[in-house]
Amino acid sequence: MARPRADMRQKYLIPTVFSNTRIGKLGKTRPWIFQTWAGLLSRTDSYGIFKWEPERIAILVWPYNSERQDTFSEDMDLLAEGSAEDRVIQKYEIDGVCYGCFPHFEEHNAMERRGAPTLPFPPGVKAPPPAPHPKRKKEMEKEIEGDLSRPRLTEVNSSSVRISPEVPPVQSVQQTTPPAPRECNHWPRCTADKGVCGKPAPTPKPHKLGFDPYDIEPFDDWTADEIRLVVCYWWEHAKNTWYRDNVNRPEYFREKFAKMAGEMPRNWQPPKPKETTVQKAKPKADPTCEKCHGKGEFKVDKPGYPKGMFLQRVVCPCTEAANV
Numbered sequence: 001m002a003r004p005r006a007d008m009r010q011k012y013l014i015p016t017v018f019s020n021t022r023i024g025k026l027g028k029t030r031p032w033i034f035q036t037w038a039g040l041l042s043r044t045d046s047y048g049i050f051k052w053e054p055e056r057i058a059i060l061v062w063p064y065n066s067e068r069q070d071t072f073s074e075d076m077d078l079l080a081e082g083s084a085e086d087r088v089i090q091k092y093e094i095d096g097v098c099y100g101c102f103p104h105f106e107e108h109n110a111m112e113r114r115g116a117p118t119l120p121f122p123p124g125v126k127a128p129p130p131a132p133h134p135k136r137k138k139e140m141e142k143e144i145e146g147d148l149s150r151p152r153l154t155e156v157n158s159s160s161v162r163i164s165p166e167v168p169p170v171q172s173v174q175q176t177t178p179p180a181p182r183e184c185n186h187w188p189r190c191t192a193d194k195g196v197c198g199k200p201a202p203t204p205k206p207h208k209l210g211f212d213p214y215d216i217e218p219f220d221d222w223t224a225d226e227i228r229l230v231v232c233y234w235w236e237h238a239k240n241t242w243y244r245d246n247v248n249r250p251e252y253f254r255e256k257f258a259k260m261a262g263e264m265p266r267n268w269q270p271p272k273p274k275e276t277t278v279q280k281a282k283p284k285a286d287p288t289c290e291k292c293h294g295k296g297e298f299k300v301d302k303p304g305y306p307k308g309m310f311l312q313r314v315v316c317p318c319t320e321a322a323n324v
Contacts, residue, residue: 026078289316
């Protein structure tokens with residue numbers, strides 16, 4: 001069984017509701033009338049229409065107050081009394097079924113996403129067209145903008161066109177109107193030498209490449225060795241790259257130098273280069289040797305341990321004879 005469609009919708013209350021004269025007069029004798037009116041608003045569909053069923057709606061609006069449930073039908077009739085401008089809700093009948101609606105619902109609760117109405121409107125009131133989906137609404141706006149931006153086509157009379165006798169006559173010829181001339185701003189239509197307007201294109205400004213911090217000369221009692229040490233740390237070894245990325249001018253470098261020197265690790269020195277060890281060439285072995293089979297070494301049992309437990313490599317005697 002399909003799940004019934006819920007009639008609960010999110011509604012808005014405008015400030016003028018609290019100063020409504022009809023609700024204010026009824027509230028003097030029935031203090032609960034405003035909650036009854038708000039409960040009816042919450043039970044309407046997306047067009048402000050509901051079925052006139054006091055017994056069913058009373059249980060939903062006043063679920064824990066049996067006294068208010070008994071007077072709910074009378075409260076609805078009082079809200080529907082009065083002239084067209086004074087009454088808060090409107091009661092009408094279509095095909096023997098009573099319905100209710102909020103006359104000014106569209107003024108403050110016009111929803112963008114709502115389907116086609118399922119309940120009939122009051123006599124003499126036309127149902128508004130369902131609003132399109134927000135995505136479809138954006139597509140429609142783009143289509144309208146595209147139609148406005150397309151070049152208009154003009155029809156030319158066939159009598160003004162010279163037609164060869166061998167070619168059948170043409171009813172109408174369509175041509176596009178040329179675009180209106182506009183002032184050239186030298187971008188992006190300009191060529192390398194001249195723009196569309198005939199004026200020379202502006203020369204691009206040279207791009208600054210920054211500076212080399214190692215070229216900074218001593219200043220403010222800072223020696224060249226101290227400057228070189230600070231630059232070596234922040235530009236080559238520090239994990240924090242803020243100074244390397246942002247200090248790109250000599251003036252800014254001198255301004256931030258004292259702070260860079262204070263944030264360095266104390267007694268920091270550049271790491272020494274790693275010493276490269278030269279591997280000794282393996283001695284040549286006799287390829288015909290039966291012990292090492294030309295490898296230059298073989299494995300034997302380590303003395304003091306059971307056989308096969310520990311093995312050690314031994315240089316084969318054939319390497320001495322081969323390297324002589």
